[in-house]
Amino acid sequence: MAEAVEIIVVPHTHWDREWYEPFQRFRLRLVGLLDDVFERMEHDPRQRFTLDGQLAAVDDYLEVRPERREQVAALVRAGRLAIGPWQILLDEFLCSGENIVRNLERGLARSADLGGAMPVGYLPDMFGHIAQMPQILAGARLAHACVFRGVPDRVRTHAFAWQAPDGTAVRTEYLPGGYGNAAGLMDDATLVTRRATDLAARLGAWRPDGNGSPILAMYGTDHAAPAPDAPDLLAAADLNGTRLRLGTLAEYFATQPSTVDGLPVVAGELRSHARANILPGVISVRTHLKQAMGRAERRVERYAEPLAALWHDPSVQRFLDMAWTRLIDASCHDSVTGCGCDETAEQVAARLAEADQLGRAVCDLVGARLAAAVPHDGYLLFNPSPTPRTALVRLDVEAPGDAAPGLAGADGQVVTAQVLDRARTLLADDLVPTAELPAVLTRVHGRELYGQEISRWSVSRADATLTFEVARHGDPAFDVEDVRLALADAGQPDQWRVRIVAAPRLTVAALVDVPALGHAAVRPVALPAGAAMASGAVTVDDRAMDNGLLRVEVVEDGTLRLSTSDGLTVHGVGRIVDGGDVGDSYNYAPPAADELIDKPRAVRTVLRHEGPLVAVVDVVREYRWPAAADVDAGSRAVDRETIIVTTRVELRAGERFARLRIDFENRCDDHRVRLHLPLPSPARSSYAEGQFAVVERGLTAEGGGGEVPLPTFPAAGFVAAGGPEGSLAVLLTQPTEYELTDSGRELAVTLLRSIGMLSRNRHALRDEPAGPQLPTALAQCRGGRSIELAMLPFRGAWHEAGVVEATEAYRHELLAFSGTAEPSTALPAPVTGLAVDGPGVALTSVRDRGGRTELRVVAQTPADSVAVIRAGRALQGAWRADLLGRRGAQLVVDGDGIVRLPMRAWEIATVQLDPA
Secondary structure, eight states, X not given: OOOOSEEEEEEBOBOOSSSSSOHHHHHHHHHHHHHHHHHHXXXXXXXXXXXXXXXXXXXXHHHHOGGGHHHHHHHHHTTSEEOOSBSXXXXXXXXXXXXXXXXXXXXXXHHHHTTOOOSSEEXXXXXXXXXXXXXXXXXXXXXXXXXOTBOOTTOOSSEEEEEOTTSOEEEEEEOTTOXXXXXXXXXXXXXXXXXXXXXXXXXXXXXXXXXXXXXXXXXXXXXXXXXXXXXXXXXXXXXXXXXXEEOOHHHHHTTSOSOOTTOOEEESOBOBOSSSOOOGXXXXXXXXXXXXXHHHHHIIIIIIHHHHHHTTOGGGHHHHHHHHHHHHHHTBTTTTTOOSOHHHHHHHHHHHHHHHHHHHHHHXXXXXXXXXXXXXXXXXXXXXXXXXXXXXXXXXXXXOTTSOXXXXXXXXXXXXXXXXXXXOSEEEEEEEXXXXXXXXXXXXXXXXXXXXXXXXXXXXXXXXXXXXXXXXXXXXXOOHHHHHHHHHHTOOOSEXXXXXXXXXXXXXEEEEEEOTTOEEEEEEEEOXXXXXXXXXXOEEETTEEEOSSEEEEEOTTSOEEEEETTSOEEEEETEEEEEEOOXXXXXXXXXXXXOOBOOOSXXXXXXXXXXXXXXXXXXXXXXXXXXXXXXXXXXXXXOEEEEEEEXXXXXXXXXXXXXXXXXXXEOOOSEEXXXXXXXXXXXXXXXXXXXXXXXXXXXXXXXXXXXXXXXXEEESSEEEEEETTEXXXXXXSSOEEEEEEGGGTEEEEEEEEEXXXXXXXXXXXXXXXXXXOOBOGGGGOOEEEEEEEEEEEEOSOGGGTTHHHHHHHHHOOOEEEEOOBOTTOOOOOOBOOOEEEOTTEXXXXXXXXXXXXXXXXXXXXXXXXXXXXXXXSOEEEEEEEXXXXXXXXXXXXXXXXXXXXXXXXXXXXXXXXXXX
């Protein structure tokens, strides 16, 4: 043990905003706790308190006790109360990198309003840490991190240099024993000296340098308040010259150097089980929450914010702020993880639904303004990607008579459209007693009827028939009073035939060109006879689809054979494997006598669309899965449920990947369902895209702590694996759990974990409970389940094979807005919003920052790169900025509004553009 002259005891509470009780019940306890703490602090200047590194606890308290705001601010200014820097203590793997940045940005700003944030990246209870967190913290000018879970076994000192993939490192404090390593220090006034002596020896063992710097002792735990007489108890303790004093976490870090010189280096993510549980099962429990998070984040980050920023609509900023509030709140480490009670999960789902709704509202508002220049039979198409795209769009259009449909652009060029569906034209055909006709006419609202507008109408006296013809845009001169008069003149037969006929409409698919982060307009036209088929068309032959880049064949057992144009073939893709799960929301656990079911009882295929632009085949497989598991017996039930799993396979013209949607109704409990994907070549590691990085992981996980180290890992954008003969990438729409199985020969992606307990006191793969043993019936996830992903076979290294670019295309469809101008209006010309390219350069954000356009890019490549930014308009200037938007070095802008930004491998860069 190194000699320490001082132990800084940090009174704190770890506040789970919502967990085994819902938010408002936990807040009731928070208010009571902080009332007592702040009352003591007001009367005793020796008192200190650290409020868990998250502003959410402060905001939640002040919403109930607004009269305490000045007292809280005074305590912060005096350095006695440490708050921030986060808005909420998140789960780092289950939200986007941009969500993490906004969380930190908001927490720091709110803390500044109350006197200043604790300048420490405090990460006490996250279930592991992402690789880019050091760069994120440094980008917000935080020099320190403080962590507990995920630290590897090779760390033997209390401080280490945590290094991000780009080389950025921050000094990181490890908390041996966790954020409550001194929690019982003052439970018994007569034992404070003895316990403090033991604590000094235990924590001092992590300081072999002998430099005499203070020891950090974390005095607190979940939802707990410090002893009221803590200052007196510490003052009375006798530790042979070692001083005990209360301090905030900020006061401790003020005694530590901010450099990483001489410290052992740990690079990349922290996901080791060696020293603490990282509870990896939270990645796959309640998968609908992960889907909702991914959907809402994409809606806000890649559609709503860029539309508002690039097309200059500041009126929607408040909607965006509200969306981010809900996204950040949902990212909490006991929220989106799904490891809380059912009420908590329902509240999280509601927040994410609202965030998505707010994002859609912004898109609708901005899109409607842009579409006002498009004729009402046309559409404005928005491309959320930073490069020009030729992409498939699905549109509802009026049928062009007997001719084949096409879409024309502003330049007059016409592209072929494939008919996917035909809408019903006869919407109603009823015999109505004459006395009830007035009630029928009340269904007309203005000129709207059955969701469309009345374009023509007629009254036939000869056969007592009233006919309404409806279309998307009707006759502006229509007046229902004219119909009433015509009916009155037609006499009084016993009954009338009332027909509502819609104009023939089609759902079509077409490949259209749209500029980078820009828009283009199209309108339906009739194709001339003999019009050419689209190049690169998809063909269907029996149970095989081929677009010239990829061939997908459905084999007899319902799995797929993928073959690329350069000769790479992957067999047996898409095997469904159902096994037991008697774990809980934190950790998977198979029954002692598990039964795996992977062979369907019956298989059939249904051809839905046969090209030439998109082909779709449904693979329908029937299984008999055990109805539940017997947790005590350690086996699966004898009773069976018939489960129909439908895998919709879609292949589009011009795409190198096949899209899958897997649907089934879950009528079973206590099980795990995985999609197995054999690899073209055995893999020694996987590459998973997450938060601003692609992380390499091996076939095993480091153990040594309190849980069995299963090598199940998270991925957010894609996971890729393979070897010299070829690889397979799985493209994702939300955070997902995967594992390399069979010694690296197969990739298993978790589709569902169905469990019935928040935590189990006795768990086969974990030594101690992770929370209270409470039933979570809704975590069985019964009912309809739908999961989407795509498969991309490729050769070579992932970063040279276009995997990042394919992921961008898969995750970001074009967005269509109906035109509202007069039919005679000419289509507006295509407009580029903002273009970004460069080897491995990915865009993560475009937003308005006080009238400037701010974008964030990351070099997702192991080699240095150059991002080329084309503003699409003249610029007054361009600047680098930090992650909080504080302006830095000015960048060179050429005469065409082009900025060339050199980037380190894995660098996250923020750029602000000043439009002229």
